[in-house]
Amino acid sequence: MTELLIDVHAHFLHAGAGRADWERVNRARLTAGERMGIRCHVASVLGSYGHTSPTYFPSPADVTAGNAAMRVIAEREPHRVRWYVTVNPNYTAHALAEIRNARQDGAIGVKLLASRRADDALLDPICQLAAEAGMPVLHHIWQHRTREWPNQEISDGADLARLAARHPQTQFILAHLGGGGDWAHTLSAVADSPNIHPDLSGSGIDRGMLDAAIRALGAGRVLWACDLTMETGLAKLRALAHVGLTDDDLADIRWRNAVRLFGAAAFPMVHA
Amino acid sequence: MIDVATWIGPYPFRDVPHPEPAILAGVVEREGLSGAWVGWLPAAWQRDPAPGNEHLLAALSPHPTLHPAPVVRPDWPRWERTLDDLLARRAVAIRAYPMHWGLPPASAAMLALGAACAERKVPLLLTVRFEDLRQRSALDVAADLTAAHVRALARSHPDIRIVITAAGRDLIEETHWGLTPEEQQRVHWDFAWVWGPPEEHFAHLIRTLGPARFVHGSHWPLRLVQNSQANLDLLPDELRAVAITDAETLAKTVGKNPT
DSSP, rough: OTTEEEEEEEEEOOGGGGGGGHHHHHHHHHHHHHTOOOEEEEEEEOOOOOOSSSSEEEEEEEEHHHHHHHHHHHHTTTTTTTEEEEOTSSSSHHHHHHHHHHHEEEOOEEOOOSOOOOTTTGGGOOOOOOOOHHEEEEOOBBOOOOSSSSSSOOOOHHHHHHHHHHHSSSSSSEEETSSSSSSHHHHHHHHHTTTHHHHBOOOOHHHHHHHHHHHOOOOOOOBOTTTHHHHHHHHHHHGGGGTTOOHHHHIIIIIIIIHHHHGGOOHHHHHH | OOOEEEEOOOOOOOOOOOOHHHHHHHHHHHHTTSSEEEEGGGGGGOOOOHHHHHHHHHHTOOOOOOEEBBOOOSSTTTHHHHHHHHHHHOSSSEOOHHHHHHHOOHHHHHHHHHHHHHHTTTTEEEOSSSSSSGGGTOOOOOOOOHHHHHHHTTTTTTTTTEESSOOOOOHHHHHHSSOOHHHHHTTTOOOSSSSTTTHHHHHHHHHHHHHGEEEOOOOOTTTTTTHHHHHHHOGGGGGOOOOOOOOOGGGHHHTSSOO
16 A cells, blocks of 8 residues: 555644735645645644744744644544644643643644754653653754754754653654755764654755665655645655665555554544 | 756765766656756866866767756856857857856856857856755855846846746745846746745746746756656646746747747
């Protein structure tokens, strides 16, 4: 069943994002997903996307509002949308409450932005709860942090590897291998962290990246995804046909690794 | 359909898989393209482009679908003679890298090259960037091509044809809407770095600039060749039948009234 496809890194907008065209953008994602054959979008809302607090440092109020909006979308699109609960680890009690509530409301994963560096101790209670709840953690990552970048306290693969070593029972999705920076550094940084699974999303479409990721980590640790640019997701999907994968390998990357990480119960549409 | 943005040869800042002409010729065939304008990748970082041009011409000669797009550096001695020599040796377009050479937007040398290309009915090919800023090597200090460079060239000669590769929506719009309708017709863009859905920058540009301003470019061997077709395939339903320009026609239109 190589034709199945799960996008493990998607986002939706909402009315609180300060954009008049937010509904158009959400519709465009779903329409493009239909054309690409995406069976399920695993998505998050990032607070107010900078409208009332910074995207990567969302206020607790914006976190809650964003998660509520995300839940509504998932409930409206049960046949094709699952969701991550977004949290800001600087507000520990709020973050833990959001995760517990969202789990009750159907969230299947936790989304961490760049509000705190990945190896910070403030992430520990969140990762512990995620493991107990069986919720993978999608962590925003810069590939090889060589300096600070504005508007985010950015982490890289080495930072995430330190967190993953402290939480071997927690499964981590390393966000957007193609999302900026040096992906080759990341592959080395997480090679010995079996609970880190990079997703292939991002606007970066370097030739050689797919081959190198699969060579370094194996097809069983790589997840297909889009993030903000679905055309690059489609390009990578088509390119995967030319990197010498077996049908099993291709199915792993397209959807089976996601099912293993989140659990089959998370994707009834895949097994329908 | 011609791919206007391909190179052969090694990239200075990372290993690129088999950047060889035989591989590119196979990719062109596999993707259903009629051919590609091909440059010598290291040339952007070399002071004298002449050795790279020689490598390029020799390497492409066995491959009829690969058309040389060599470099002419207009602040280099005897560049006009170089230009004529390259055109006599089947160059179909001329590349220039003003950012790498430190040439400003109103550079007399660049404007002279633009005029020379216009008079010889050959497109001038400029590249905005080779890599995303976020992953660029600390040694790769050339800034992205600016809209001011493109506007200056577009205004400089009525017969000039400029092809800009690797521009994003912002640069395209800043340039296009800063030109007269006549000047706009002198510029074509590839859309390899323009976002598709869900933001739909490409659809927006098709609607506002028209599909005729766009040509196909992949940035092989640096980037996945599948991206531009993916962008076309994900256009909204009402735009899927639009026809972008085949760059093969550009040289034929140089010197004629734009349509």
